[in-house]
Amino acid sequence: MFEIIKSGGWMMLPLILCSITAMAIIAERFWSLQRKKIIPPGLVKQVWAVSREKKLDDHILDRLRDSSCLGYIMAAGLANSHYGRDVMKECIEEAGRQVVYKLERYLNTLGTIASITPLLGLLGTVVGMIQAFSAIVAQGIGDPAVLAEGISVALITTAAGLTVAIPSLIFHRYFERLVDEYIIEMEADALRLVDILHGEREVLL
Template sequence: MFEIIKSGGWMMWPLILCSIGAMGIIVERFWSLQKKKVVPPELVPQVWKLSREEKIDSVLLHRLSANSPLGAVLAAGLSHRHLGRDVMKECIEEAGRKVVHDLERFLNPLGTIATISPLMGLLGTVFGMIEIFSSLMKNSSGDPSVLAGGISVALITTATGLVIGIPSLIFHRYFERLVDEYVVDMECEALKLVDILQGDREEDIDEIPA
C-alpha cells in the first residue's frame, strides 16, 4: 500500500486527507442523522398529552428544545402558543430554518470533496505524465515498456481520486435526501400540533402517529 502511495507522487497526500475527511463526515452524519435522534416517534404524542394536561412550562420547553431537532421546532411553536396560529407558524418556520442548517452540517465539505477529488487525481496524473515525457526526452529512451509502466503509475492518482469522489458523491446525495425527508416530517408534525392547539383540528392523542 505504501509503495502505491509513494508511486502516485505528492498529489496522493492531499487525496489521502480528502479520503480521511470524507470518511469522518460520513460516519458522523450516519450517527447524527438517525431517525430516532432527529424525529423521535414518541415525541409528538407526549407533547400533546402534556399540553392537554397544561404541564407546559419554561423548564419543559427548554428540555424539549434540547431533546431533538423536532423538539426544537415544537418548542418554538409551543412557547408562543398563546399568541395565535400565525405567530406560532412563524416561530416554527424560523426554528425550522436553524434546524435545517444544523442537519446539513458538513454536507457542503462532503460535496466539495466529491467534486475536487477526481480533479485532483487527474491533476496528479497530468503532472506524472509531464514528468514521464520529460524523463524520456532527457534519456532518449524508446522502450515502450518504460513508457507504459510510467503511464500506469501516473494513472494511480486518477484512480484514487475516483475511488474517493464517487462514494462521497453518493453519500452526499443520500444525506441531502434524508434531510429533506426529515424536514417534511417535522413540518407536518409541527403544523398538526398547531392545528390541534388552536382548535382548528379535533384529534385525540391516540390518533397522532407514534
C-alpha cells in the same frame, strides 16, 4: 498498499487527506442523523398530552428544546402559542431553518470533496504524463522503467481520485435526501400540533 501510494507521487497526499475527511464526515453524519435523534417516535403525542394537562412550563419547554430537532421546533412554537396561530407558525418556520442548517452540517464539505477529488486525480495524471514525456526527452525510450514511473503516477492518481469521489458523491446525495425527508416530516408534525392546539384539526395521534 504503501508502495502504490508512494508510486502515485506527491499528489496522493491531498487525496489521502480528502479521503480521511470524507470518511470522518460520513461516519459523523450517520451518527448524528439517526432517526431517533431527529424525530423521536411518539413525541407529538407526548407533547399534546402535556399541553392538554396544562403542564407546559419553562422547564418542560427547555427539556423539549434539547431533546431533538423536532422537539426544538415544537418548543419554538409552543413558547409563542399564546400569540396566536400565525405567530406560532412563524416561530416554527424560523426554528426549522436553524434545524436545517444543523442537519446539513458538513454536507457542503462532503460535496466539495466529491467534486474536487477527480480534478486532483486529473492533475496527478497531467503531472505523471509530463514526467513521462520529460523522461523521454531526457533519456529517450531506451529505459522503460523511467517511462513507466510517469505513467504509474498518472494512472494511480486518477484511480485514487475516483475512489474517493464516487463514495463521497453517493453519501452526499443520500444524506441530502435523508435531510429532505426529515424536514418534510418535522414540518408536518409541527403544523399538525399547531392545528390541534388551535382546534382546527381533530386529535388523531
